[in-house]
Amino acid sequence: MDHISREVDRTQELAGVMSKIEMNHRAFCFANVKDAKFPLVGGLYNSLERFGDALGHNxxxxxxxxxxxxxxxAAKAEPIQPLTVDSGLTKENVITGDAINLHDLPVPTFFELDSGPFITGAIGVTRDPGSGELNIGIYRTLIIDRNHFVINASSMSDLRRIYSSWEATGETMPIAIALGVPPAMLIGGSCKLPPNMCEFGVAGALAGEPIQLVKCEDSDLLAPADAEIVIEGTVNFSNRVENLLGEFAGQYGPEDAPVTQVNTITHRNDAMFYSIVAGRHPEHNTLGNVAVYGVQRSIAASIREVAPEVIDLEVLLEPAMGTLAHVVVSIDKHSDAQPRDIIERIFAASGNIFPVSKITKRIIVVDDDIDVHDPVDVRWAVWNRAATETKFMVIPGIESWELERAAKAGQKSVRIGIDATMDLEDIDKLLRPIIPGIDEINLEDYLD
Incomplete structure (x- = not known):
């Protein structure tokens, strides 16, 4: 971990130093953020290996x-339910009334056009008004002033549904965010779970023991008992704020969400403020894999349903390739019309989270001698087996996911299909040179 003791301004100076350190896959601790009362830490889980260590992989x-x-x-299949305790370290200090000042926290302003300082490393805790079930997630939170912030909810998050449900009741909605929680809780909060399945149970299974929770000061919500900092508030649906933050795929993302009034802040005596560098940074994107796995599984299941003849498939969701999925499937081809038919069926699939066409930008069909998991092999097929314009499909006017910022009016965008298979008449002249039996050769049997 890199330690920074010199004073650092909390605007882009802080973000710039955080970014440079994290791009080297280093963690950091800032002891002296200007006008802040807490140190800032981050970069703790900026690689798969770090999460592996946290989960006990050895x-x-x-x-x-x-x-x-x-x-x-495995954790979803066998959750360990949380344990409510009387108190915890997060209750060592309780701040209310005029003593509340969100500016005491070293919250960075990351990018040039951001709407302001954003809390990025907190889990949000709410309760579904219908089922009464607790729900947690990770949400970007814009600081408005000393005692107000805006907790954003993307279209994929349960929080957007819970916001709508509470607003419909006409009742006051309590909400809390917790900073500095165990890694199992960050992972659990990033999961996409069935309705009314609590993420605290998944976090407990990942940790191998129940997550200890303590009752909030101002509501019946429960927060992690050992969190560094917990901020409790009340959502005001009559006051909404549009805001902008740089996102994981390297673009700005506008949001619109209700304002929350902060009622109480609790924290440990030695509390540290945890921050995840926003945008295309290692920790942000590594934690984002948790949500990606669910989307990949949803798309793959839809493909298997509508195109059972597919032999193998790969669903790519990489920030370097934008916010939408890129799909590669291999087939044992029987007709030249088959690849186009498969592309059309996959794009038309209903999906489980979103329709496949809404979250998939491109579908490539290859022969079964191509490794769909090897991008070099796939590119070789595209540029060596697709010789005519009929091999490329351009499908305009498709309704796209809100995170495709380049989409036009009505959130419409183009979709691409590529037939990278050999035309049947060309098979003999397009065969790949192979060495028979090479897969059975073990080099250790030959090397001195």
Whole structure:
């Protein structure tokens, strides 16, 4: 971890130093953020290996996306429910009334056009007014003034649904955010779960023990008992604020959300403020994989339903390739019309989270001698087996996910289909050179 003791301004100076350190995959601690009463830490989980360490992975092989996804799915299958306790370290200090000042927190302003300072590393805690179930997630939170902030809710988040449900009741909605929570809770808060399944249970399963929760000061919400800082508030649906923040895919994202009045702040005696560098940064994107796994699984399941003849498939969701998915499927081709038909069926699939066409930008169909998981092999197929314009499909006017910022009026955008298979008449002249039996050769049997 890199320690910075010199005074640093909390605007882009702080963000700039945080960014430069994290791009080297280093954690950081700022002890002297100007006009702040707490130190700032971050970059703690900026690689898969860090999450693997946090989850107790100690095998000889590196911790992979498959390992991470497998741990999360196992936790969903067998959650460990949280335990409510009488008190915790987060109650060591209780701040109310005129003593509340959000500017005491070292909240960075990250990018040039951001609407202001954003809390990025907190989990939000709410309660579904219908089921009474607690719900947690990770939301970007804009500081408005000493005792007001805006907690944003994307279209994929449960918070948007919960906001709507509370607003419909006409009642006051309590909300809390907790900073400096265990990594299992950050992972749980990033999961996309079935309605009324609590993320605290998934976090407990990941941690191997119940998450200890303590009652909030101003509501029946429960917050992590050992959190560094907990901020409690009341949502005002009559006052909404539009705001802007640089996002994971390297673009600005506008949001509109209700204002929350802060009623109470509790914190540990030695509290530290945890911040995730926004935009295309390692910790942000690594934690984002948790949500990505669910989207990938949803798209893959939809493809299997509508195109059972698909042999293998890859669903790519990489910030470097934008906010939408790129799909590659392999087939045992029987007719030249088959790839186009498969592309059309996949784009028309209903999906489980969103329609496939809404969150998928491009579909490539390859022959079964191409490794769909190898992008070099896939590119080789595209540029060596697609010779005519009929191999490329351009589908205009598709309703797109809100995070595709380049979409035009009505959130409409283009979709691309590529037939990278060999035309049947060309198979003999397009065969790949292979060495028979090479897969069975073990080099250790030959090397001195």
């Amino acid at each position: 095998g000889p092989e590196p911790f992979t996306h498959a390992d991470f996804d497998g741990r999360i799915e």
